[in-house]
Amino acid sequence: MAITKTRASGTEPRRGRGRPQARSDDDTRALIVAAARKDFASSGYAATGMESVAKSAGVSTKTLYRLIPNKAALFEAVITEGLDRFAARIRLRACDNDDLEAGLREALIAYGELILDHTVLATQRMILSESDTFPEIAETFYNKAIKRTESTLANWLKAQADRGLIKIENAAEAAGMLLGMLAFQPQRAVMFGHTPLLGADELAHRARIVAGLFLKGCAR
Template sequence: MVEIQIIEKRSRGRPQLRCDDDTRAVILEAAKAQFLENGYAAANISAIAQAAGVSTKTLYRLFPAKTDLFSSIISSKIGEFLLCLDDSVLAAMELEEGLRRILTSYGVLTLSQETIGITRLVLGESDRFQEIANTFYETAIVGTNAIMEKWLMAQCDKGLIKLEDPRTATGMLRGMMIMEPQRATMLGQQESPTRDEIRARAKICARLFLGGCRA
């Protein structure tokens, strides 16, 4: 009886194993910290595994290459952006309110200190690692552009706005929203904008844009 009690006590004290999804999330946070602190080239896989509390074998099972870690981090950031843009919620909003929501979410995504750091990394190391430039361009830039373009085209179909070239208009809208504060932050001339500052900028940009294309 005593032996059984000891065995039961030991088994209850063992740490529970994480599922793969949770382990991936922990690894990605550790990888993100490594990339932002040391850059892409100098990021150390063993250090990432140690920070995540996993073996390198487990890390490589879930992310076979460093590029997989980087692309997953970018995809995760875009996923956060998408969560803020539920189609049913946007459909229930007035035109300007919907555009403000999209621009605010886009500003929060692109103007955060974390995203600024990732952008610096890509610009600084893409000449040696074209794969990170490709991932960033296709997932972050083309991906967000497609989401915003789709919404603008839907407003055209409703007869609410008129755009000769929705894709070009989307690029101009994105630039109006983030270019000036992004450059100033990347060059160390200001801190990343606060959420309230991003909302205020989104409101101005939405009014200016719609003032030129409202049907």
């Protein structure tokens, strides 16, 4: 007599794995921008091509061009991605801090972590060396990175002035001075003196000194 095996009650038949879930365009774009950041910093602007970035990111060239149409747009995405995170951090954390000095320290630390970074410094070196041939990359960096960073901090300073906590005549000018106080000397030391980047404790210490000096000068 043939014996028919029955599946245990309550169990489901095993299914094949099937196709993996597709990656979202946002996630794919993030991979592309991360790969481009490394390629621009290590190879330079002229030597970095869309095809090489696609290969580094592990995506097809067709996908890359669908999400980012050309190298100029890709470079702009590299520059603005870090600034988006910086601006969000200022809005969500520094601006919500009732302690003025702590809020300013938070803003300065966020900026220091953004700008005092090996890849960012390598990108700046690349811009300096290739801007005569590609002036558009210097213009992009100035408008999308330098001016936007100053504007983000200037808006924070103006908000504190509107609250009556500090007295400043020109928020944009004050923001530029603050950022220079924090980062200019460490940047030069790394780029020209080949000294190590500031560690987290060193950056926090520098931010505390800069914030204290600034607030003493503009306190009401």
